[in-house]
Amino acid sequence: MFGKLDLSAVPLSEPIPLITSAVVILVALGVLVLITVRGWWPYLWHDWITSVDHKRIGIMYCLLGVLMLIRGFADAIMMRTQQAVAINAEGYLTPEHYNQIFTAHGTIMILFGAMPLVLGFMNFLVPLQLGVRDVAFPTFNSVGFWLTASGALLINISLLIGEFARTGWLPYPPLSETAYSPGVGVDYYLWAVQISGIGTLITGINIVTTVLKMRCPGMSYLRMPVFTWTALASCLLIVAVFPVLTATLAMLTLDRYVGWHYFTNTAGGNPMMFVNLIWAWGHPEVYILILPAFGIFSEIFSTFSGKPLFGYRSMVAATLFICVVSLLVWLHHFFTMGAGAAVNTFFGISSSIIAVGTGVKIYNWIFTMYGGRVRFEVPMLWSMGFIFTFIIGGLTGVLLAIPPADFVTHNSLFLVAHFHNVIIGGVVFAIFAGAEFWFPKAFGFRLYAGWGKVAFWCAFIGFWVTFTPLYILGLEGMTRRLQHINVPEWGPWLYVSVVGVAILIVGVVAQVVQLVVSIRDRELLRDVTGDPWDGRSLEWATPSPPPFFNFAVMPNVEGEEAYWGIKLRAIETQQLAPEPKYAPIEMPVHSPVGVYTAFFATVFGFAMIWHIWWLAIVALVAAFAGFVVFAWRDVHEFEVPAEEVARAERARRASREALLRKLSEEGALP
């Protein structure tokens, strides 16, 4: 009846997961009770859960990402402290538990922390920057988000029911085959990643279609903001390589569930093929994360330097260069697997060449600041911290790209320090910079800058104090994923690293305080103009927060930096463009099909993990039924009357006129 599931699945003997789950469940219940008591359910259901508004979905993506970042950070704290106390000792985590923690940390941080945040930014910004009213497939978008959330939910269920994989974030066979991992841990990994991978693929298709087919009049390719370009490149990579991930994990699933032999050591299987295929996805995956991060920094550097981005076309070219070459470097993750000199040399050289594209970008950012009027607001601090951090991370990456050097540092803490250096210094800094930058656009008020600066300096200093010791330990020969250490000389560096983690914790607390303080003082921080940073691209032409239809009339773009052009013209002529004729707008209706599908996808995943076959079939049929009912819908759009459009647009024009008066009083005339 319940497959492999019984009461022994709950780890009653392990206090850490048990207490954590209890706290999480209590907090979740508390939130649910609060929502019910306050009567917020109709609002949540109609305006968020079933929303197909790309901005709402983007914000929900970011919320999911932030929650998962905190979960992954908790795992990181446990790993750093365990290694610091387990020098010639056992520490407080058993090997079984420790292995689950480093697996969960990697999986959650990349696939459920960074990915949702990056996809959230794309969802929120791409239609606004293109001057359109929604993405190409709004309901599909909702399905994509909820499937990602469903994967995240499955991973977190594994904390209380059963166990998580102990294989590392990429479950290499033969360790991940049934013979060596008989438990449900790897199955949790497989189904969670599969379900969320489909969600990611859906979003990728959506953004590519939006950029290619749905730009506003005049928005030719070479007038698109760089963030949109990087989103396009990143989503092209998603469409290209996520099917590889799905296929690879499907093969491992077949090995585990029906005893096939794709990756076994016997019967003609080859575990090395798994390593090859998973990295054919895995390397482009890191560029899927970092390219939109580059886009975020590009927007911030030009806005806060008060200049157009230096070398816009070279930036676009470098983005597309990285997009293609990132498909050519995957072997550098396994130089030591046994390929000969020819293969290793080819991939070593291609890995070094990809740094050229990034180098072009770094120079463009520096030259954007050069001669500009730089404002040291919080997003700019993160961006400058990024340049410094990412250059070091990139250089250690080029070092690792040299095969003989890689043979010394492979799987050492040097590697761990390198990829944290580029992912924290690149992606995470970009997320915080972008959050600070676009928060007023999303919610209508700025974040309090003082706490933002505290958070930046804690993160920046904390990062270097945590990871510099790991570089040194890696060169000393310490390998990654050690549950305990028997070289006492490594101790001091591990203690320093824990101090760094403590500084990072202060940074995280500062972020939370910043949010709370900003919400409390939201009336003081209110952004009435819709353009709080003197922005340059079309999202700043909308009020903050934008109406659900984004633009009352489609903007007409006549050059690069669409909004900057509109703004200059308004300042020159001392008036806004003449008031257009308002027409009714068709917008997609909200749909529960996303959350419905995801609910049954979660049930299906859970049933497959525990071999509850009847439930799996029921859930699959139910999910498919949702799709069929949706396909037969009669109403897909509703009409926003012209009066409502006019009302929203007149309010916006009034705030713009106030802004114009303020600018001319300040003497910002050309």
Next chain:
Amino acid sequence: MSNLASDEELPTGVLDNREDHSPGDEPLEDAGHWVRHANLGLTLSILLTAGAFFLAGSNIIYGPAVPIALIVLAIAQMGVHLVFFLHITTGPDNTNNVLALAFGILVVFLIVIGSIWIMDHLMQNMMPTRMEDMMQMQP
């Protein structure tokens, strides 16, 4: 793209010939043409499929060349599908589709050829298992 200010407004629902179309997004008046097109494609695919089964079972061509012939037929089949069913053409309204196809082929090519090359190379640093190879290692 028609971004020029001189472009006249088109009534809604009518596709501009100069604009990119997505497959299935073609103007309605061409529907009859597409049906004839699809029937021709269906006939060609059936012929190609039947031809593959026929070649595999007969000895019209030189035996070891059969796999090559099957690959040729398979690629021809893909071409038929792209032209007749997915409506990939060389017209100016098809730039995105052709580019997407080219990108897809590039990705498949890189991953398949790369994987074959890598997997074929993995024995390089292993001890030889065959006696003849072992002999070659002697100076």
